[in-house]
Amino acid sequence: ALAYSPWTISYPAPSTLNPLNAIYGPWHDVDPSVPPFGTVAFGTFGTAPNRFFVYNFCSVPMFQCNDTLFTGQIILFEGTNIIETNIGEKRLCPTWNSQAAIHGLQDSTGTVAVIVPGRNFPEVWTAFNEGTRFTPNGNSYDITSVPYAPVPFAVGGLVWKDENGLEVGSGFDVTVNPDSTTQYIATLASCGFSSDTLTITVGSVAAELFATNISCASSNDGSVLADPVGNFPPYNYVWIDASGDTLQVNSSSSSDSLINITSGTYLVTITDSGGCVSSYNITVGSNPFNAAFTISPALICFNDEVSFTNNSEGDNLSYNWLFGDGTSSDLENASHIYDAPGTYEVQLVISGQAGCIDTVTQQLQVYPNILPGFSVSDAPYCVGNEISFTDVSVGNAGLWEWDFGDGTTSTVQNPTHTYSVPDTFLVHLTVTDNFCGQGEFSTFIVVNTIPTPQLREDTILCTNEPLILSANAAGTSYLWSTGDTSPTISVPAPEETTNYSVIVDNYGCIGTDSVLISIDCVFGLPSAFSPNGDGKNDLLHPLGSLLSDYQMIIYNRWGQEVYNRRTNNLLEGWDGQLNGEPQEMGVYVFIINATFVSGESFSKTGNITLVR
Template sequence: MGGVNLILTSSGNFGCIPDDDTLEVTFIPPPIADFTFTDACAGQNTNFTDMSTTTDGTINTWTWDFGDMTSSIASNPIHPYPAPGTYSANLIATSTNGCADTVFYDVVVNPVPVAILSSEVACVGQETVFTDLSFISSGTIVDWEWDFENGLHIDNNQNPVYTFDLQGSYPVTLTVTSDLGCVGTTDTNITVLAGPTAAFSIDPNPALALEEVNFTDESTGSVQQWYWDFGDGVGGNNQNEVYNYADGGDYLVTLTVADQNGCFDSTSLEINIALLPVLPTAFSPNGDGENDVFLIKGGPFTAVDFKVYSNWGELIFSSQDAAIGWDGTWKGQDAPLGVYTWTFTVEIAGERVVIKSGDVTLIR
């Protein structure tokens, strides 16, 4: 840096001899104080890094004032600010030559989001909805990370859905991050309840149309509510139901049960509804596509023995297939108009046998 000579000269006074003196002053370079810091979030560590330099000796003393009535003498301190706001932080850097320099920076401390979560009652095998209730005093929350069962499942939706497979207590952690990178976390243990197990029986099954069918609840657990779906658009809410079907067919019956905690379970069984066999009193095999075949209607049938006789008792048609009926011919020719007698023996699902006889008029 160089130096200067300071000269003091006295002049003669009252007969004294004039004199002078010289003092050589040498200047040494001071350090240049500087530092950087990471983004600051209230209550979380802010890293301060000394960036001071010197051309003479080394920096050997650091005096930090963080602006919140706390200080440090570490070279690269870590400091948590207790609350959001703007703090004037300064560093005094001193080198081995005894010179010092000071630098000030404003540190903006951002608010930390407060993580809060809630959930519905959790039941085994049932989707549980988790709701984010987190908030922040300024800024916005932009990222959510849900940790279910210690890392078994990670979900980044704000309000996720999760299904627990077994009864018990399981940890759930929510971590939220603000638009300025500040992080808030909360965790809790979720108690997963066993819930009921739905089961029921059907009697009779198969059944006939319009026949009363008994649906008996056989569920286990503290069941308090029952929801029946008979598969034909009709349902019920009694524990045990009695119902009859208007039409034949296969119907999927579903029972859903719920307990006092809102846990539920569902199960389904199929019921077969058969129609009693019926025959028309007349048919017209004229090829117009309407009532051309004398056919047993109803069913389904597991076995059929269908016969048609002439007025003289001669067998003119026989079938063991419910889908095959008499087309009004006999020995390859059109049978004459008139009245014919018939008999059938059909077996309906459930080993029910129906035997009937009657007559039909053939017209053209």
């Protein structure tokens, strides 16, 4: 006793090095010598030959882990030799002896042991609120689980201590002589401690004190009450405020109160019929009384319903909401729809009992819904030309959806687009505001074709030859380099090489073309030809693309006419024969009378040589 166990838990049972003829219920290391100590107790209960012996551990500190407590009980039953263990709380001490513990029985020789499975050395285990029964069976025991049912019992008698922990007596009655108000505690040891407290008041008047707070900081509806708990009436009361002013003096056989006061600390002095005097401070506080509210939604758009939620503190409140646009409400929680965007001051006035009033104001912003719109780059709008679209929406646009009316779309804020065909297109913009909804805007644009005028190829003309030029392109207006404004013009051939141009305007879409007119009335006749049938120079005819017709007369050297013909086919001519007979080689005389396409006549005489 009063010493440490000589055995260390180092061997599994059975073992001669472990305690012999022992009940391990369980065997582990505890230390009842350190706070909070716990209770180790035992006792015998019942009547022979059916008594039972109880060995009890209640909240005993584990060795080295003193904050870890063990509660358990071993019960030995007389007559049956049954042994039960009730483990209420068996935890681990990780810092001592590898957390070793054994739960079971070992005989006097150390060669036979009955151990609960899983609870032999070196196994680590815990248990809570469990019962185990060891029932004799020949030279051994059977192990079964039973409900946790420890035997409750008290150990020792009542122990009395004062408020400083000094023991002043034991038993059911003690006599004390306090010289001041003292508290006494009566304790009965068991598994845990049962206790009660008694306060003896010396030389004072004990009283219960009550205070009623004022409704708000500006009100005076507070009150205090003192109610003596002794039995020595009548009582004299003197009430004094924090400034030392006496507010009320009264005599009563029971309680007394002070009403209609503001917040603060009040002193009441009570004198009973026995001459005992006590003074108490009683504090009257102020109940919370504050106007407060929240607004939702956080972002408010035009035509949205706004909710105002009252969060005020106070009792028996009435409400007056002022929404800042001339309207109001007396509901506890209000809602409102503003009829115009803008900034509004919202005020909540709360009224309570005792004339309490408080006001709170918040500012809210009602945002306008988005006003969609876009502009288009200046006309004209022509096929193949880039057109710019500029978002001019009013608001906080964050998303753009363009439809150009030809099956193409865009999501950029300011897109460009090129149309491939002429038509009237409906351009549509859907714009989404970062705050307040969506808006749509549309407009028609007319896309026209760029004219492609095609004048004649560059041409050679004779002087004064008539010239007709046509733009060959549809348009709404024409402007020639001559100043003419019709689709087709007729002008005399210029006296010198001249460039003619036309500008065709199709609703602002412009197309141009030009032609170079050269002046050169050309006439020529070969000096010789060879009508030998080889396909080269077989036919004598004039050279010149500007002739309208000509007459060619051929004479041989004897003055005989061998050819005379007028034609407008410049490819016709003399084949070197007369009446189907080839003419001899030699020099021949020709006379040419020609007319140019300009109407100008021309004559020429000369020689031509026929060779074969």
